[in-house]
Amino acid sequence: RTFNVQITVEASDDGAEEKSYVVTVDDITDLVQAQRSSAWADVARRIAHEIKNPLTPIQLSAERIKRRYGKVITEDREVFDQCTDTIIRQVEDIGRMVDEFSAFxxxxxxxxxxxxxxxxxxxxxFLVEVSRSDITFERVFGNE
Known part of the structure; x- marks a missing residue:
């Protein structure tokens, strides 16, 4: 759990050495967790964006190389096709993973x-009424 503790010290008005203390303790665990989650979500968005930026040019370049030089290459044509297909397929796989990461x-x-x-x-x-017994509540709702 994470707590925010504040202590306020007030000197007495009559100049005596007596002091009053007000101590407040706030449980900020949920707030800290929400801030942490928000920060991680922002980091995930930025990482996904930076990874995805070069993917399109890499894929387009591999496709262009395959189209342009695929007809020209006669020696090791199968290796050439396999390599360019691997680049294209891996870029698509990384793109899908980045999309899933972004969705997170x-x-x-x-x-x-x-x-x-x-x-x-x-x-x-009701919650306010229970906490403030010095106040009388009257509830009037329409259509009842």
């Missing part, structure tokens, strides 16, 4: 579903 970095798509707003308001106001 993206936030999941929101899941839209209908909810009862009155129930959400009841839950939220």
């Amino acid at each position: 970095a993206r936030m999941p798509k929101p899941e839209m579903k209908a909810l009862d707003l009155r129930e959400s308001l009841r839950e939220a106001s």
Whole structure:
């Protein structure tokens, strides 16, 4: 767990040596984890972008070499075809892996579903009401 602890010291107004202390402890574990996840997602996006940048020119060059020189090469033609096909296939495989890596970095798509707003308001106001017994709450919802 990660906690943020703050201590505030107040001297008394009458000049006495008495001091008041206010100590606040906030559990920021979820916040730190969210920041860490966001940072890793950003790193993943950047890495994916940098890897993908040279892939298209590499693939286009291999295809162009195969088209242009494939007819001219008579000796070791099979090796030439195998090598250019390997380059093209491997570039496509890397491209797919980068796409999957990029998908990991993206936030999941929101899941839209209908909810009862009155129930959400009841839950939220109940939590406040429980924590503030000095306040009387009156809830009025339409269509009930």
